[in-house]
Amino acid sequence: MLEKVASVNERQMKLARDDKPAMDKMHVAGLVKKNISKGQETSGAFWGVVIEKSPEGVIKGEVKALEERVKRAVVETLRVYGDATGGEDQDIGGEDDSD
DSSP: OHHHHHHHHHHHHHHHHHTHHHHHHTTOHHHHHHHHHHHHHHHHHHHHHHHHHSOTTHHHHHHHHHHHHHHHHHHHHHHHTTTOOSSTTSOSSSOOOOO
16 A cells, blocks of 8 residues: 555656646646645655554565655655746645635
8 A cells, every 4th residue: 555655646746747847837836836845744744654653674664665765756846846936825725715
């Protein structure tokens, strides 16, 4: 299961990198960067708990390796979005009061 979580995270980051030209064109690349940064915090907390709860030995080592894969994908994506602007003024974590 954790392999799938890591793979999905990596694919999401690859899609974000691949789609950066479109995000720039729509003037929302800054919002994407902001969202990835917020997700990085959550992801770090998730992997931290999983590592903490993993038994010592091979399993813990495998979980740490998965965490590193996800971190590398996020860091690479944030590097690609380093100069991104547009949409970052949007509140992506606020309450939805549209109804």
